[in-house]
Amino acid sequence: MxxxxxxxxxxxxxxxxxxxxxxxxxxxxxxxxxxxxxxxxxxxxxxxxxNNIALSLKNRRTKNIGVVIPDIVHHFFTTVFRGIEKYANSMGYNVIICISDESFDKEVINMEMLANGSIDGFILSLSAETQRKNDFTHLKELLDQGIPIVLFDRVTQDVACDKVVLNDVEISRESVEHFIGKGSEKIALITTDNYFNVSESRKDGYLEALKDNDIPFDENLILTLPHDLDNTKLITEFFEKNEIEAVLCVNEIFAVQCMSVIQQMGFRIPEDISIIGFTDGILSRFSSPKLSTVAQHGEKMGELAAKMLINRMESTEVVEEPFKTEIINATLIKRGSTIN
Amino acid sequence: MxxxxxxxxxxxxxxxxxxxxxxxxxxxxxxxxxxxxxxxxxxxxxxxxxNNIALSLKNRRTKNIGVVIPDIVHHFFTTVFRGIEKYANSMGYNVIICISDESFDKEVINMEMLANGSIDGFILSLSAETQRKNDFTHLKELLDQGIPIVLFDRVTQDVACDKVVLNDVEISRESVEHFIGKGSEKIALITTDNYFNVSESRKDGYLEALKDNDIPFDENLILTLPHDLDNTKLITEFFEKNEIEAVLCVNEIFAVQCMSVIQQMGFRIPEDISIIGFTDGILSRFSSPKLSTVAQHGEKMGELAAKMLINRMESTEVVEEPFKTEIINATLIKRGSTIN
DNA sequence: TATTAACACGAAACCGTTTTCGTAACTTTT
DNA sequence: AAAAGTTACGAAAACGGTTTCGTGTTAATA
Structure with missing residues (x-):
């Protein structure tokens, strides 16, 4: 010893x-x-x-950054986090991670704990509850104290800070237009009410595409599912009631659940029904047929978020740079679940 | 401001x-x-x-724990981490996470960075490279300095510290015996050479089961796959060359790849071939048929690891408690890919 | 009334660094 | 030989807390 x-x-x-x-x-x-x-x-x-602690005290910077995400057992967040960790580490920063578990209170408590000197800045994606409550005072207070924050994916207009988002509207539109280009008109959307802004954007893109292509919008073709339960029954009913040629799902779980249900019902994919999901995770890659999906480039997103945060933290400018919102371009990966 | x-x-x-x-x-x-x-x-x-930093300096404890894992985009590690985070947080600890990316150097560098005051203890799972090199001096030095470490899942006999492991041998044996109980004799094992000790243990369990049931061991029924590539070809050949009734796969990716290949070849699951995988992740739950799998209870494992670490860190005993190795009992979840 | 105890607070040390400033001892210049 | 300049180092303050100990003032006791 x-x-x-x-x-x-x-x-x-x-x-x-x-x-x-x-x-x-x-x-x-x-x-x-x-x-x-x-x-x-x-x-x-x-x-x-x-001793790092002594240095932190002396220099009044910890070289730690706090990452607050709603969930860790989730492919997208996981890849974003990996991007953050990689970049942060390469710049000599450590990453302290807190899981908000979609809870407002946890988000607030965790951030307050870290904000008392433990970190120099935050990267976060809002919890579902925070979005529902629309209460961002905790973020505003931290910003007020001079602690920089970068929001990603689940962001809000209500706080002035750097942000990184996906072009959800455009990529949804593109996906739906891909269906249309292949001759589909009865296009369904399977979505969630869980995390508002991104699913809203995806719906907007869906609607835009229909409108631009003079396809009448049919309310019945939108199915809203609760998260993470077994939705077999709801999906089955949905496909029994409606004649559908293509489906856009806002995540990959819905997409594979959907695939499995409609295969069970005797439809062929993609001949009878085409499917596109969001999140190019493990499910999409190992389903059969392989799922066509929107790749969100989480790692890139994380890297960019980290870069923006560290830039701001290390900036010595007297006048602070204006806040930026960077957009990551998602890409549609065409695999076996669509006609390509 | x-x-x-x-x-x-x-x-x-x-x-x-x-x-x-x-x-x-x-x-x-x-x-x-x-x-x-x-x-x-x-x-x-x-x-x-x-100010947390000032307190840390004064109290000579940070209330931070360092977690070093080989990979974050991996269901098992992710659930373990969630368990760690939950327990640690409930005890007022923050978690700093480093990804070793299966690299020895990263593991060493990250740990040394954190060890200079940033954390009070470590929880880690060895990187593949560390296991290959069999070099644990970095761990031993930290222990020497009085920094407690808890190893989980990918552990080694060579360092004296607390550990949490899965009963890999037993659960493999149980899985194979489940096959045997349903009348199978031609039982294959699909494994990896990537992380040695756990796959070795799983193989040991497989062998034990065969031996105990007087089934001759056939070397050809073991397929070793590289990690994370498309192994369709190798798997196809394997099933063409051998007549197989049941397969145990050491992870869920191999299992679903396997399922997809053999379904393609015209076999029915589980009637013609039964399958069991390891890791009760998203793939297992959303495959069709649903995959029978070994649940590793990662969250429990993480929680236990955190508990052991915090106990040791907060212990005021003059004589230190002897190191313990706790065993988490995996459970076989029987779903559609086996005859139950 | 003198002594002691209780009260309410401040000074200073300490945790482990960095950094500014002061200075004794040489060396160089005039 | 006196003045000025170097060299090589130490003292002390600072970062933001906690804690021990000392002390002046008042209250209780002898």
Whole structure:
């Protein structure tokens, strides 16, 4: 057991002052070569490393960034997080992660805990409950205290900060138009009411595409599902009641559930019904047929979010740069569940 | 913009000493009720919160724990992490996460970065490369410095510390015996050489089951696949060459790939071939038929790991408790891919 | 009334760094 | 030989807290 060694320890052992040790280790030219060599050798031998906490206190920056996401067992968030971690790490930052679990209170508590010095900035995606309540005072207060925040994916207009979002409207439109281009007119949308803004945008894109192509909108072709339950029954009913040629699902779980149901009902994919999902996760890649899907490029998104945050944190400009909203372009990956 | 307020600020404004403020806020009875009230009111008004970094420095504990895992986009690790986060948070700890990306160097560098004061203890699962190299000096050094470590899932005998593992051997045996109980004798194992100890254990269980039931071991019935590629060709060949009644796969990706291939070849699941996978993830739940699988109870594992770590960190015993290895009992979830 | 106890607070040390500034001891210049 | 300039180092403050100990004032006791 050899406990951590401090500057003070070195100073005592070598009979010099703490400042001398500090300077020597930073190669200051105030210190003679002899003394420097002695100190460096000693430090190396005892594997001296400066204490991060002391440095944080002194420098008033922790080199930690806080990431708050609604859920970790979720492909999209997971990939975003990986992007954040990679970039942050490459810039010498550590990442403290908190899961809000879609709960407003947890989001608030976690952020307040971290905000008292533990981190220099936040990257977050709003919890479902926060979006429902439309209460962003916790974010505003942190921004007020000078703590930078970058919002991604589930964002809000109500807080002024940097953001990274997906072009949800456009990619939905593009997806629906892909269906239309292949001759489909009865196009369904399977969505959720869980995280509002992104599903809303996706619906908007769906509607736009219909409108632009003079296809009348049929309310019955929209199915709203609760999240993460077994929706077999609802989906079956939906397809029994309606004659459908193509389906856009706002996530990959709905998409594979849907595929499985309609295959069970005797339809062929994509000959009878085409499907496109969101999130190019493991489900999409290993379903049969393979699911055509909207790749959200989560890793890129995370990387960009981290880059924006670190830029702002390290910026020395006197006048702060205006807040930016960056848009990540999703891409439609055409696989076996659509006619291509 | 209202910047964070410190004890010093309060002291100055209220014309008392810093120590008085500190004591007042901690409700010390050294301070008169009057003064306490004044100080508390002021502190509340300005939303005073003690600075975590300063506390960490003073108390020489950060209330942060470091989690190092090989991969985050992986259902099992993700659930373990969720368990860690939940328990840690409930105990007032934050979690700093580092992804080793299966690389030895990253594992070492990340841990050293964190070890200089940023965290009080580690929870980690060894990277593939670390296991391959069999080099654990970084862990031993940290333990030497008095930093507690809890290893989970991918562990090693070579370091003396707390561990949490799955009963891989037993659950594999149980799975294979389930096949045998349903009349299968030609039982295949699809495995990986990527993370040694767990796949080795799973193979051991497989072998034990065969032996106990007097089924001769046929080397050809073991297929070793590289990770995460499209293994369709290898799997197809494997099933063409061998007559197989049941397959145990060491992860769910292999299992669904396998299912898809053999369905393509015209076999019925589970009538012709039964399948069991490892990891009760999203793939298993949404495949058709639904995959019978070994649930690893990752969340429980994470929670237990966190509990062991925090226990040790907070223990005030003079003589340290001996290291423990806890075993999580996996359970076989029987779904549509097996005859039940 | 003198002594002691209780009360209410402040000074200072400490956690581990960095950094500014001061200075003793030489060396160089005039 | 006196003045000025270097060199090589140490003291101390600062980051933001906690905590021990000392002390002046008032209240209780002898």
């Amino acid at each position: 050899k406990p951590k060694i401090t500057l003070k320890d070195i100073a005592r052992e070598l009979d010099v002052s703490i400042s001398t040790v500090s300077k020597a280790l930073k190669n200051s030219k105030e210190i003679s070569k002899d003394t420097k060599d002695r100190i460096k050798a000693f430090a190396k031998f005892y594997n001296y490393r400066p | 209202k910047p964070k307020i410190t004890l010093k600020d309060i002291a100055r404004e209220l014309d008392v000493s810093i120590s008085t403020v500190s004591k007042a806020l901690k409700n010390s009875k050294e301070i008169s009720k009057d003064t306490k009230d004044r100080i508390k009111a002021f502190a509340k008004f300005y939303n005073y919160r003690p």
